[in-house]
Amino acid sequence: xxxxxxxxxxxxxxxxxxxxxxxxxxxxxxxxxxxxxxxxxxxxxxxxxxxxxxxxxxxxxxxxxxxxxxxxxxxxxxxxxxxxxxxxxxxxxxxxxxxxxxxxxxxxxxxxxxxxxxxxxxxxxxxxxxxxxxxxxxxx
Amino acid sequence: xxxxxxxxxxxxxxxxxxxxxxxxxxxxxxxxxxxxxxxxxxxxxxxxxxxxxxxxxxxxxxxxxxxxxxxxxxxxxxxxxxxxxxxxxxxxxxxxxxxxxxxxxxxxxxxxxxxxxxxxxxxxxxxxxxxxxxxxxxxx
DNA sequence: CAAGCAGTTTAGAATCGCTCTAATTTTATT
DNA sequence: AATAAAATTAGAGCGATTCTAAACTGCTTG
Numbered sequence: 583x584x585x586x587x588x589x590x591x592x593x594x595x596x597x598x599x600x601x602x603x604x605x606x607x608x609x610x611x612x613x614x615x616x617x618x619x620x621x622x623x624x625x626x627x628x629x630x631x632x633x634x635x636x637x638x639x640x641x642x643x644x645x646x647x648x649x650x651x652x653x654x655x656x657x658x659x660x661x662x663x664x665x666x667x668x669x670x671x672x673x674x675x676x677x678x679x680x681x682x683x684x685x686x687x688x689x690x691x692x693x694x695x696x697x698x699x700x701x702x703x704x705x706x707x708x709x710x711x712x713x714x715x716x717x718x719x720x721x722x
Numbered sequence: 723x724x725x726x727x728x729x730x731x732x733x734x735x736x737x738x739x740x741x742x743x744x745x746x747x748x749x750x751x752x753x754x755x756x757x758x759x760x761x762x763x764x765x766x767x768x769x770x771x772x773x774x775x776x777x778x779x780x781x782x783x784x785x786x787x788x789x790x791x792x793x794x795x796x797x798x799x800x801x802x803x804x805x806x807x808x809x810x811x812x813x814x815x816x817x818x819x820x821x822x823x824x825x826x827x828x829x830x831x832x833x834x835x836x837x838x839x840x841x842x843x844x845x846x847x848x849x850x851x852x853x854x855x856x857x858x859x860x861x862x
Numbered sequence: 863c864a865a866g867c868a869g870t871t872t873a874g875a876a877t878c879g880c881t882c883t884a885a886t887t888t889t890a891t892t
Numbered sequence: 893a894a895t896a897a898a899a900t901t902a903g904a905g906c907g908a909t910t911c912t913a914a915a916c917t918g919c920t921t922g
């Protein structure tokens with residue numbers, strides 16, 4: 583039996599923000615819904631900003647940047663650098679890699695199991711590995 | 723009075739430019755010498771520009787960018803996207819990967835043999851793999 | 863449940879890395 | 893040397909992102 587006024591999806595999103603230690607403001611909730619409502623996505627700040635506008639969500643561009651960074655800091659998103667001209671944010675924060683299509687600029691996830699990374703060298707000088715990025719750049 | 727006598731090292735660099743199909747201009751020669759004189763390096767445009775200034779090599783920033791791109795196009799350099807805020811250029815164009823030190827912004831090469839990349843998935847839709855980038859992000 | 867305050871949002875200015883423009887200079891060719 | 897093509901340059905321009913500082917809002921406390 584589900585409540586009718588508040589959709590389960592909203593509750594989930596609100597929960598997620600709370601759990602992450604982020605105040606569930608109107609703007610963050612709206613953006614989080616856009617980001618997490620469907621399956622995994624790769625978005626740019628500009629792209630999310632436009633999507634918000636299309637959905638009559640009134641947020642400033644600065645807020646989109648703030649939210650993306652806040653979400654990333656709390657591991658709700660992962661930032662990916664493919665191209666020095668823009669940043670991508672991935673809603674899939676699990677262990678996985680990427681195909682990058684050079685002509686279209688699109689990304690596609692590669693599940694971690696699909697690539698065997700063996701013999702990873704230790705980080706030099708007692709440093710710890712924060713993340714391993716694998717990007718397979720392809721073109722037609 | 724003439725600039726400087728041509729040394730054997732210059733000849734090598736000059737050869738490299740000629741072989742690549744690039745006119746060995748004063749600026750390209752000077753930059754190539756800075757880049758290729760010692761072992762492998764990772765530079766940013768800004769960094770190379772400053773290094774040039776320090777060595778009394780008079781080049782404009784636009785020329786540094788032009789040269790870096792021309793060299794990259796001719797496979798004398800390889801461009802690496804680590805960080806959406808700037809591009810790095812690597813004088814090592816062979817097959818290899820990178821450590822990236824998050825606090826210092828420095829890169830360190832990892833020879834290809836040190837990582838076993840197995841089961842690489844095929845590029846989807848008949849695309850061909852242009853390059854596989856592996857970046858191990860580390861912090862202290 | 864009002865007050866207060868830290869945390870958020872915002873518009874617009876500012877910044878940063880990089881590219882473009884169009885005039886000038888160089889290089890390679892005749 | 894004359895020519896044409898290519899390269900260099902200063903500075904304007906640009907797109908993505910960050911900053912500023914004023915207004916607002918969610919949360920806790922009395």
